[in-house]
Amino acid sequence: MRPVAIIGIGKTAFGAFPDRDLRSLAVEAGEKCLADAHVSPSQVEAYYLGNFAGPSFVGQNHLAPYIAGAMGITGVPATRFEAACASSGSAFYHAVSSVAAGLNDIVLVAGVEKMTSQTTPKVTEILAGAGDTCGEVRAGATFPALFAMIARRHMYQYGTTRDMLASVAVKNHENGAKNPLAHMRKVITMEQALKGKPISEPLTVFDCSLISDGAAAVLIVPFERASEFTDKPVKVLGVAQTSDYVALDQKDDITTFRAVAAAAQKAYKMAGVTAQDIQFAEVHDCFTIAEIIAIEDLGFVKKGDGGPYELAGCTRLTGPLPINTSGGLKSKGHPVGATGVGQLCDLVLQLRGEAGERQLAKHSLGLAQNLGGSGATAVVTILGVA
């Protein structure tokens, strides 16, 4: 298997862009990425696209060749991957597989979602399609409801509190306010986070990630060729994707995402590192409780210690383990299909030392965790400076 490197990144701003369509967002991210790597469209050998629900949100199918063609990329495999909110994490996993296997050398991996053209109840309904529509969704479950039930159980089993949840939102907004591409660039107080409008008890609007438009892209090549394109290659040290049941009521213990734990173990083994070696991470905070569970499942803290660790400020930019220096899905925004590759762009910024106000002092080994649904797909990626 050939080692793989990321040689270019490109992102649109995340936000609500009524004048932008899905294709133009994906094209912008792709073109920025190619420019970053000094690669022309004609050199691209395959296009992997993560997108959750373009057909439902904007009525467009056959998205990968539709977008690739608009960038002048034709005559190559162009394929869409759908794995709910882990769609582009999954696209990345499969793209790396293709380069590692020697099938392709120069592969563009992107993610895109255009969500804000629909009303919030309609968006809620489309997102619920990532759950079990014959069971939990038929009964009236939304994604906030599923994560609210996870939060209630986590609070019951481990004593996690509303303050601990709110501290995740406050910290991520603090970071997002420093990110020029973030959707909601403002700080919030603990009081605001605690007194937000109820969405699904115990979660308030400040526990929920944003409904966003946006796109992100990375360009990968075999590591041995990286120096042809850049003097700052980032190495893909480990990547793993795993699955679990879709329905929450089929999982034995909903306070853990066992797909995440399994993917993390595989990725650590592939990279030859342990959880304790990781210096910073972008985790999938679709809801505040999801960040708390993520840092537990990734092995950064013991099960049940995620909430107190967050509340103590350990995951802030100045803490021992900065989490979501980009602002996370909570503040940066969550155009669901773009999120997995967007996290990788944010890791690369830190690894290259280009994260501006958010730049960390230790930035040679980072991890990204992308979650689909209530844990039915998990992708964990470990990146390092070469």
Added chain:
Amino acid sequence: MKSGLVYTETVVHAAPEQFVADAPYQLAIVSLEDGGRLTVRVDGERVAIGDRVEFVEDRNGISFFRKA
């Protein structure tokens, strides 16, 4: 009659389009006495984790339970 214990629950305020008129409503995952778990709607009084609940009826394919 089916019955069980509340494994977890939530009260939904922001409903999906087809259930906007029902909100707020309580959902629960019930650990059934006969084994397995089921996601249900709660009728009447709000319930908490550990409460015993029993089946009321199916309406439009949705199972309703209430505090026993």
